Amino acid sequence: MLKRVYAIFRARNLEFMRDRSSLSWNIVLPVGLMFGLSFIFGGGDRPEYTVGVLQSAEEIDTSAHPYLKTRYIQFVAVDDEAEGFRKISRHQLDLLLQLEPALRYWVNPDSPKGYFAEITLLQSAGTRQLRKEQISGDAVRYVDWVLPGILGMNMMFSCLFGVGYVVVRYRKNGFLKRLRATPLRAIEFVIAQVASRLMLIMAVTVFVYLGTRYFLHTRMDGSHVTLLIVAAAGAITLISMGLLVAARVTSEELAGGLLNITTWPMMMLSGVWFSLEAADDWVQQTANIFPLTHVLGAARAVMLDGATLVDIAPQLLILATMSAIFLIVGAVIFRWHPR
Amino acid sequence: MQTALEARNLVKKYPAVLAVDDVSFDVAEGICFGLLGPNGAGKTTTVEIIEGVTPATSGEVYYFGEPAGSRFREEAGIQFQNTALQDFLTVRETLEMFQSLYNRQADLSHLIEECFLEDLLDRDNRKLSGGQRQRLLLAVALVNNPRVVFLDEPTTGLDPQARRNFWDLIKRIRADGTTIILTTHYMDEAQVLCDEIAIMDDGRIVTRGSPEDLLRQRYRNVIIELPLQDLTGDLGNIEHRILQTQGIVEIASDNVSDSLRLLGSQVRGLNRLKIRQPNLEDLFLDLTGHSLRA
Numbered sequence: 001m002l003k004r005v006y007a008i009f010r011a012r013n014l015e016f017m018r019d020r021s022s023l024s025w026n027i028v029l030p031v032g033l034m035f036g037l038s039f040i041f042g043g044g045d046r047p048e049y050t051v052g053v054l055q056s057a058e059e060i061d062t063s064a065h066p067y068l069k070t071r072y073i074q075f076v077a078v079d080d081e082a083e084g085f086r087k088i089s090r091h092q093l094d095l096l097l098q099l100e101p102a103l104r105y106w107v108n109p110d111s112p113k114g115y116f117a118e119i120t121l122l123q124s125a126g127t128r129q130l131r132k133e134q135i136s137g138d139a140v141r142y143v144d145w146v147l148p149g150i151l152g153m154n155m156m157f158s159c160l161f162g163v164g165y166v167v168v169r170y171r172k173n174g175f176l177k178r179l180r181a182t183p184l185r186a187i188e189f190v191i192a193q194v195a196s197r198l199m200l201i202m203a204v205t206v207f208v209y210l211g212t213r214y215f216l217h218t219r220m221d222g223s224h225v226t227l228l229i230v231a232a233a234g235a236i237t238l239i240s241m242g243l244l245v246a247a248r249v250t251s252e253e254l255a256g257g258l259l260n261i262t263t264w265p266m267m268m269l270s271g272v273w274f275s276l277e278a279a280d281d282w283v284q285q286t287a288n289i290f291p292l293t294h295v296l297g298a299a300r301a302v303m304l305d306g307a308t309l310v311d312i313a314p315q316l317l318i319l320a321t322m323s324a325i326f327l328i329v330g331a332v333i334f335r336w337h338p339r
Numbered sequence: 340m341q342t343a344l345e346a347r348n349l350v351k352k353y354p355a356v357l358a359v360d361d362v363s364f365d366v367a368e369g370i371c372f373g374l375l376g377p378n379g380a381g382k383t384t385t386v387e388i389i390e391g392v393t394p395a396t397s398g399e400v401y402y403f404g405e406p407a408g409s410r411f412r413e414e415a416g417i418q419f420q421n422t423a424l425q426d427f428l429t430v431r432e433t434l435e436m437f438q439s440l441y442n443r444q445a446d447l448s449h450l451i452e453e454c455f456l457e458d459l460l461d462r463d464n465r466k467l468s469g470g471q472r473q474r475l476l477l478a479v480a481l482v483n484n485p486r487v488v489f490l491d492e493p494t495t496g497l498d499p500q501a502r503r504n505f506w507d508l509i510k511r512i513r514a515d516g517t518t519i520i521l522t523t524h525y526m527d528e529a530q531v532l533c534d535e536i537a538i539m540d541d542g543r544i545v546t547r548g549s550p551e552d553l554l555r556q557r558y559r560n561v562i563i564e565l566p567l568q569d570l571t572g573d574l575g576n577i578e579h580r581i582l583q584t585q586g587i588v589e590i591a592s593d594n595v596s597d598s599l600r601l602l603g604s605q606v607r608g609l610n611r612l613k614i615r616q617p618n619l620e621d622l623f624l625d626l627t628g629h630s631l632r633a
Contacts, residue, residue: 003439004439004440006439007435007436007439007440008436010436011425011428011432011436012425014427014428014432015425015426015427015428018427019426019427170423173423174419174421174422174423175422175423175424175425177392177419177422178417178419178422178423178424178479179440180391180392181390181391181392181412181415181417181419182412182437182440182441183409183412183413183440183441183442184440336392337392337393
C-alpha cells in the first residue's frame with residue numbers, strides 16, 4: 001500500500017513542481033500576501049495614535065504645545081473643522097486638538113484609542129493629575145489578530161481549489177480511469193493527494209509566517225510546534241474537504257461552483273477578517289460547522305494567548321473528526337471516471 | 340489450453356440505451372481474441388466491464404475460473420482507447436510510477452527496448468507523437484508482466500507504417516504467451532493479429548470463431564468489384580450489392596469466367612474491375628446489413 005501511495009504522491013509532486021504556471025501562482029500569491037501585509041501593517045515605528053490638529057498650515061509646529069512632542073502619536077494638520085468632526089465620529093482620528101484661540105479638544109467617547117489619547121493629552125498639558133497610561137505591551141494589534149486569518153484563508157483556497165480542481169481534471173481527462181485499472185485503491189489515491197498538497201501548503205504557510213514574523217514582528221505567545229500541529233491539522237481537514245467536494249464531480253464548472261459555495265461562507269463566518277464575538281448566537285453556532293473556524297480559533301489561542309496543546313485539544317479533536325469523516329466518505333463515494 | 344477469461348451473460352443498461360445485451364464468451368489462454376464491431380456496437384463497454392472499470396447491470400466475469408477480483412487487477416494489463424497520462428512526467432517516470440502500483444513486475448529495460456522507447460525516456464509525455472504515445476501506453480499496459488492484456492483500438496489514428504510496427508509489437512507479446520483481448524474496427528488488423536474473433540453489433544455478439552473458419556463457412560466464392568459509373572445497364576438476376584458511399588458494385592461469384600461473360604454487355608469495360616477474396620468486412624456486412632465503419 002505504501003509503495004502505491006508513494007508512487008502517486010511522487011508523481012503529483014513532480015507534476016506540480018514542473019507546472020510553472022501553477023507553481024508560480026502558489027508561490028507568488030503568498031509572497032504577495034506577505035509583502036502586502038508588510039506594506040499595510042508594517043512601517044517600524046508606525047504611530048499607534050492619530051491626532052488631528054486644527055490649523056491651516058500643513059506643517060505641525062511641535063513647539064506650540066508639549067503634547068505635540070509625544071511619541072507614538074501621529075499629528076496631522078486638519079484645516080476644516082467639520083471634516084475633523086466627521087473623522088472623529090468615524091474613528092479615523094483618535095482626537096482633534098485646537099490650540100488657538102483657546103485650547104480645546106474633541107474626542108469620541110466610544111473610541112478606546114481616543115480615551116487613551118485624551119489621557120495623554122491631559123497628562124502632558126498638566127491641567128489634571130492623572131495616571132500614566134498603561135497601553136504598552138498587552139495591546140493586540142490588528143495585524144497580530146488578522147495574521148492567522150489570512151494564513152488560514154490562503155490555506156483554505158490552496159487546499160480546496162488545489163486538490164478539488166486537480167481531481168476533477170484527472171477524472172475528466174481519463175487519468176483516474178487508467179489508475180482504476182491498476183491495483184490502486186481509492187483510499188490510497190486520496191491519501192497520496194492529501195500528503196502531496198499537505199507538504200506544499202505547509203511549506204508555503206511556514207514561509208509566509210516567518211516572513212511576517214521578520215517584517216512585522218508579529219506576536220507569538222505560544223509554542224511554534226503547537227502552531228505547526230494546528231496548521232497541519234487544519235490543512236489535512238481542508239484538503240480532505242476538497243477531496244470530498246470533488247469525489248464525484250466531472251465538470252470543472254460545477255467543481256468551481258461547489259468550491260466557491262464551500263469557501264465563501266468560511267471566508268465570511270470563520271473569523272478571517274473580523275471577530276464574531278459580537279455576532280448573534282446563531283451566527284456563531286453556524287460558524288462552528290466550518291473547519292476554518294476551529295483552525296483560526298486554535299491558531300489565535302496559541303499565538304495571542306499562549307495556549308498549549310491541551311488547551312486547544314477540543315479544536316484538534318473536531319478537526320481530526322472532520323478529516324476522518326471527509327476522507328472516508330470521499331473514498332467511499334469516489335468516482336474514477338466521468339460516466 | 341485453459342480458459343483465461345470468461346464473460347457470462349453481461350448486460351449493461353443506461354437510461355436510454357441497452358449498451359450490452361446478454362453477451363457471453365470465453366477466451367483461451369495464450370490467444371489473441373478480437374472483439375470487432377462498428378463504433379457504438381458495445382465492444383468497449385463489454386471490455387470495460389471485464390476489466391472491472393465499468394460495473395455491469397448484470398452478469399459475471401471469471402478469470403482463470405475465479406470471479407475476477409484483486410488477482411485479476413494485479414495480473415491484467417490494460418490500454419484504453421483514450422488514456423490521459425499525468426502531465427509533466429517523462430516517459431521513464433510514467434513507466435516507473437505505473438510499475439510501482441503493482442507487485443508483479445516486468446523487466447523495465449527489456450520492456451523499454453521491446454517498445455522502442457530508449458530514445459524517448461526523458462521526453463515529456465505531452466511531447467510524444469501518436470505512434471510514440473501508443474507505444475508508451477502499450478508499455479504501461481505491460482509494466483506488470485501481465486498474463487492478459489486488453490488493447491482497445493490501439494492503432495486508431497496511427498499512420499500505416501506506425502500501425503504495422505505496432506502489429507509487430509503485438510505479435511511479439513503474443514509469442515511470449517500473453518493472452519490478448521483486442522477491440523478494433525479495422526478488419527485487416529483483426530485478420531492479421533487475431534486467432535479468434537467475435538463480431539458485435541447493437542450490443543450483441545452476432546458471430547464468433549477464427550477468421551479463417553468464419554470466412555470459409557460463409558463464402559465459397561470470390562467478389563468482383565466494379566465502379567458504379569462503369570455499369571451501362573441493369574444487372575438483372577446477377578446477385579450483386581451496390582455500395583453507394585464507395586461508388587462500387589460487388590458481385591459474388593463462384594465462377595469468374597461465367598460471371599464476366601454475363602456482365603459483358605452490361606458494363607462499359609473491365610479495365611477497372613477487381614477480383615478479391617471475401618474478408619471480415621464482407622462478413623460483417625452480410626451479417627448485420629451495415630458497414631463496419633459506419
